[in-house]
Amino acid sequence: MRRCSVKNCEIEPKFECFCNNEFKILCENHNFRHISEVNTTHSNKYLNLEEQSKIQKKIIEILEEKLETVLHNKKIFFEVSSKFITDLVECINEKVRQLINSEKTLQRLITDVTYNIDEIRNSNLENALRMTHKSFKAECKNWDFINISMNTLDAKNIANEWIKIDDQIDIWFAKDTVKPFTSTLKQEEKKYNDSYSNNKQEKDTINKVYNRSSTIKTDPLLNNYNVLICKNKHELEWLVLAPYNNYANSDSIWITCKNCEAKFSTACWSCSICNYNVCEKCGINIGIPSPKLRCERSHELFWRPDANLYYELKNNINGFKCKSCCAIKHEAHWHCRECNFDICISCGKNQKQVPYIYNPRCLKNHQLIKNPTSASFFSVAISCAKCRNDISKCSYYACNTCLYFICNKCYDLMNFSAAGHPVLFCQSEHPSRWVQKSTFKCNYCLINFNQEHFSCSSCNYNICYECSNLLFNYVTKGCVIVHGQDDHRLEWSKNSLEKNNKKTITCSQCCKNYLGTGMFYCRICNFDICMLCAMNIDRNADIYQRRSLHDEQLFSIQSQLRSENPFWKT
Structure with missing residues (x-):
């Protein structure tokens, strides 16, 4: 039984009062005396003993x-x-x-x-x-x-x-x-x-x-065998191609973790059947590390067909040395730009890391057939469209409709030349390939170059080394670009061609016209802005006049953007 708050009083209380920052329960006599104190403001009411007794009983239970x-x-x-x-x-x-x-x-x-x-x-x-x-x-x-x-x-x-x-x-x-x-x-x-x-x-x-929850939550990510599972109980696998799958199945380049709702655009734990993705950090938090390729400083290795040009511009070196097999090679490979750490295709496959493969096609995007029967009807020499070598007496791939031929060696090289991230794909969603040195006009900076670059020959889409590097770092580092005093977030527009009915899009800041390139877009302000303006890069600066840019300069520019420019946030 509860007792009156007054000392030595054994009578059952019937009133409660809150005054002088103190809560008291009082019997009838003491309550009358208590409220008689006119110098104090009282909050006095009948004590609901039945309700309190029920709560007291249940708490004890x-x-x-x-x-x-x-x-x-x-x-x-x-x-x-x-x-x-x-x-x-x-x-x-x-x-x-x-x-x-x-x-x-x-x-x-x-x-x-x-x-x-x-x-x-x-x-x-x-x-x-x-x-x-x-x-x-x-x-x-x-x-x-x-x-x-x-x-x-x-x-x-x-x-x-x-x-x-x-x-x-x-x-x-x-x-x-x-x-x-x-x-x-x-x-x-x-x-x-x-x-x-x-x-x-x-x-x-x-x-x-x-503070007692009516239900007890269990970890939805793990099953009894300590493996990650999706909502339909499928086992998740570490998928290097997760950004490509997400790009094909959604309107965004960003993957959303189903567990912590973080946004990213790199490899992750994924169920391809359910399009269910979990980030690397959530896996680590429950004791499941990722099998991703890492350099000596634990940076993630990315698929970089442009790495050979990086070494050529940096040290005038042709090729790279694989840190695993120590062989000198000249091919697209796994690369850490910060540490100059390289793993070749073969060693990557040994560790179950396979890049995005897109079979070569002709200029009109037709599939190529190996050793077609119609080749016997040609009486003239046949040359490879890439290396220009005579391939009349050896096996090759061809498009009979367009009379397009490439040798086996070039076909294999082109298989692994697709860009390391779908953000570099053309606006028709064809994978862009790293192609040999040639003259072209970059669709992003609108400058003429004569160098290796990413290209989609079907759509006349070309992106220079510098611009592709900026875009690649934007998605893999998970940057967020905002604008205006209210920090509106700029989103990457995946289908600018469809959005503008295949017409040119004008940048709201530099007023230049763009066709077939990705653009940043503000949903709130309803305007488009080009990549260079969004990243606040001076297109008249020395880096673009020189036509070739070392990655140290790119890192310097990006570091400066993050530290000084309010429009770039990570």
Whole structure:
């Protein structure tokens, strides 16, 4: 029973009052005296003893229920821990016994060979002593003196069980809810007895008092085999091609993590069937690291067909050295621009990292056929459209409709020449390829160049080395570009051709006309802005007049943008 707040008063209280920042419950006599104090402002009302009694009773029920669960978990934990310790000690003792026995056997054999050679009863040793030295060297390779079994799988299994226990304990103490363990320390949902009330308001009041959730959430990312799963229980795989799949299935270059809702545009855990993606960070947070290629400083390696031009501009070097196989090669490969770290195609495949492959096509985007039967009708020499070599007497690929031919070597090179990110694709969504040195006009900076570059021959789409590098860094580094005093976010427009009915788009800042290029777009202000203006790059600066740009300068420009320019945020 509750008592009056006045000292030594045993009478049941009937009133409550809040005054002088103090809450009091008072009996009828003391309440009359209390409200007679005219110098104090009182907030006095009848005490709802029935309602408070119900809440008090339910709070006690919840506490007792949690106490019962804690005592149950304590018992199970000690049982499982004791078994774990016993199994681990037994496993360790067994391995130590094996090592001691092996040690004694080897020492005994050494002693016999050294001092008791005539008394040896080991058939292998007896036969060896009768051989020539040359024969013995060949024979001893097949010997198995001692079969030392050091299989640690049982120890690993025991350790894994302890990891599961530790994980469950961490989850248990990290949450507000207390859930009972099973005999294997697997936590199951606890269905609390809510039969005490059918009144939603009363249950909400008690839940609010105790911050008690009516449901217990389980991690939707993991299954019993500790692998990532999607909402339909499909296992997620680490997918380098996730940006390409997302680009084809949505209107954005950005992938949204289904777990933390972060936006990114790089490789991730993905279910291609459900278009369900989870970022690398969420995988790491639950103990599943990504198998992505990394340099020595743990930077992610990206597919860069333009890396050879980077080395040529930087150090006048043709080719690169693979950090894995140490071979000097001249091909598109996995590359870290910050560390000059390179992995070739073959070594990447050995680590199950395969880039985006787009089979070469003719100028009209027709598929090429290998060794077509109609080739026999040509009486003149046939030359490769890429290397210009005569391919009349060797196998090749061709488009019979357009009379377009390329040799096997060029076909294989073109297979792996697609851009390392779909943001560099043309506006018809054809993959742009890294092509040989030629004269062209960049669709983004509108400047004429004579160098290798990304191109879509079907759409007459060309992007120079400098502009492609800016775009690539924009998506892989997850930059956010904003404009105006209110920091409106600029979005990358995937289909500017369709958006403007295949007409030119005018940049709202520089007033230049663009056709077939991606543009940044502000949904709030309803205007388009070109890439250079969005990134606040002076198109008349020295870097564009020189026609070739080293990546150190690009990094310097981008660093300056992030530190000084309010329109570039990361």
